[in-house]
Amino acid sequence: MSEIQVRLPDGRALALPSGGGALVAAEKIGPGLARAALAGRVDGRLVDLRAPLEDGVALEIVTAKDGAAGEVIRHSAEHLMADAVKRLFPSAQVDVGRSDHSEKFQYDFLVERAFTPEDLARIEAEMAKIVAEKSVFQREVVAREEARRIFAGLGEELKLSRLDDIPEGESITLFRHGSFVDLCRGPHVQRVDQIGAFKLIETGGAYWRGDERNPMLQRIYGVAFATKRELDEWVERQEEAKRRDHRRLGAELDLFHLDAISPGSPFYRPKGMLLYNGLVGYIRSLYPKYGYQEVMTPQLFRADLYKTSGHYQNFADDMFRMEGDEGEELFVKPMNCPGHCHLFKAAKYSYRDLPLRFAEFSRLHRNERSGTLTGLSRVRSMAQDDAHIYCEPDQVSDEVNRFFEMMNEVYRDLGIGGVQVSVSTRPDPFLGEPADWDRAEATLIEAVKAAGYPCGIKPKEGAFYGPKVECDFFDVLGRRWTLATIQIDTAMPSSFGLRYVGRDGHEHQPAMLHRAVLGSLERFISIYLEHTAGDFPLWLAPVQVGVLPITERHVEYAAKVTEALRARGIRADLDARNEKLGFKIREAETQKIPVMVVVGDQEEASGTVTPRRRHGSKESAAIPLDAFAAGLAEEIATRRMAGA
RNA sequence: GCCGACGUAGCUCAGCUGGUAGAGCAGCUGAUUCGUAAUCAGCAGGUCGCCGGUUCGAUUCCGGCCGUCGGCUCCA
Helix, strand or coil: CCCEEEEEECCEEEEEECCHHHHHHHHHHCCCHHHHHCEEEEEEEEEECCCCCCCCCCCEECCCCCCCCCHHHHHHHHHHHHHCCCCCCCCEEEECCCCCCCCCCEEEEEEECCCHHHHHHHHHHHHHHHHHHECCEEEEECHHHHHHHHHCCCHHHHHHHHHHCCCCCCEEEEEEEECCCEEECCCCEEEHHHEEEEEEEEECCCCCCCCCCCCEEEEEEEEEEEEEHHHHHHHHHHHHHHHCHHHHHHHHHCCEEECCCCCCCCCHHHHHHHHHHHHHHHHHHHHHHHEEEECCCCCCEEEHHHHHHHHHHHHHCCCCEEEEEHEEEEEEEECCHHHHHHHHCCCCCCHCCCCCEEEECCCEEECCHHCCECCCHHHHHHHHEEEEEEEEEHHHHHHHHHHHHHHHHHHHHHHCCCCCCCCCCCCCCCCCCCCHHHHHHHHHHHHHHHCCCCCEEEEEEEECCCCEEEEEECCCCCCCCEEEEEEEECHHHHHHCCCEECCCCCCCEEEEEEEEEEEEHHHHHHHHHHHHHHCCCCCCCCCCEEEHHHHHHHHHHHHHCCCCCCHHCCCCECCCCCCCCCHHHHHHHHHHHHHEEEEEEHHHHHCCEEECCCCCCCCCCEEHHHHHHHHHHHHHHHHCCCCC
């Protein structure tokens, strides 16, 4: 009888009988650990407790304290949910769950009718019953024919199809708990009652195998945690996200609204326009420093432009089409790049002119499918802080670097930190030559590393015309958003026949880059609103100062104060309403006005103001109006962040 | 576009099984003249998303459409 050795985190070697799994190892270490064990970890990968270990591997035992515990618990909760659904809806067919269990779990079912919220509650209750049964997860490796026989017997046709996906030669594992059996790689917890707390969140349709030509299955989403406390924290985060919802804040702060009269097209109200223009004006102010030239190209183009660029072939249905004279086909522009290529072509450029950086803030319109519209995050009418760079091929790295420099300056001024950079590779279908793609991807990966970022890879996430660098940031609630992007275009320079005269006097094809730092202004505003909860930095706030007279007899002086601040370009608003000071302060706070100044008898007599910062303390001293205004103007001009 | 839920005053929402609607906030008017997160009172405000059907009678039941939200797909 042979033995194997595994190494433990403390360096010790542990002997196990051949075929032993992490659970056997845990039992050898101690009964407490064996009870608490949820999974094993070998070389950073989670393995099922019952899966046989290879000789010589380094093994860790994962318990509820481990950061990865949640993944195992959620994955196990999927089986628990599928079990509950099968008990309540015996005719339901089970598809598969999620491959990534880092946040939610999910399972898809083929059922006669969609699940209702009441069904969800019943399923959740059934899950609790199953947990009380404390059944044990069992892992078994079976022959393909055996697996076929089992699932055919259960009438699980979707499973049979999934079974066919498993390549010949790969082992087929099943997991059972109680009377429920599923095709699954694991890992799973030992007993169902190790799933400490769970909640079903919502249902939704989901296409079979993610293809919209296939029938739609019913998906149920849930969350599960080791403890009730973690679930409570999750619920609290959801509530906070709801409080910060940009649609809610957009209305409360009087920034914008959406209306059925033009679906997916924001109405910017005066304060929203101050925010929008604040962002555009800020980016514009950086353009000289980073070598961009702002341009403006038409809103309507003949179809030919988009036939040349490839958008006609790829996105015709998603563009707004119009007819000109004599049936001429026109499109409202959905992006600036083809126009910029046209602009490049309209003049003769040499290597001395490169890199050429065309920037444009035009409104763009895309006929997004109705089901995809969401607040400002996904709209039909938008603008980007868009630019296209034409350069010599060997200048691409420098341009990527310059882009990072600008991005860092912008994010610093906006209080956005912790960017994660990755390269998105060739999708399917794509334009251009695979060899060009490979080169472009390599160039980007190298440029990202050269700029000092660890470079993630997003496989097949590139644009149809070229690979992208995407900069993701995590907001205060830990949600991931892609903001800045720079992309190589492997297609348009050649489809437009772009040429510049090189040092050698011959014509060459320029490299072309697409880039945006904020991305879509609409989407950026939605993300930024939720990230800041409306607490914009002073320089960007639509109303920077609220002037609050204590009684009506101070209104006249307060108006003077307001004028003095406005004279320095500060956006100051006077709250002359006949209300108590506490009311006005509360109002200014809920309106997220960064600075309030209180004026009463004392201030009027001494020509001072008493400032109060947003979310600030009660204590503050009166300052001469001039000194206050000058200091504030300076703070705005330097875009100092609060607390800095 | 597909699946589901929802659509009542400017906003947030109540309205049991069908008998033409109610609150808080906001608004307006008045009183109060107030020192760091909501002063009091009164008034006004709604074709119950739109169209059609069932019914003596529809905000309520049914169908269609529009929109919003969540999910899928898509995201140049």
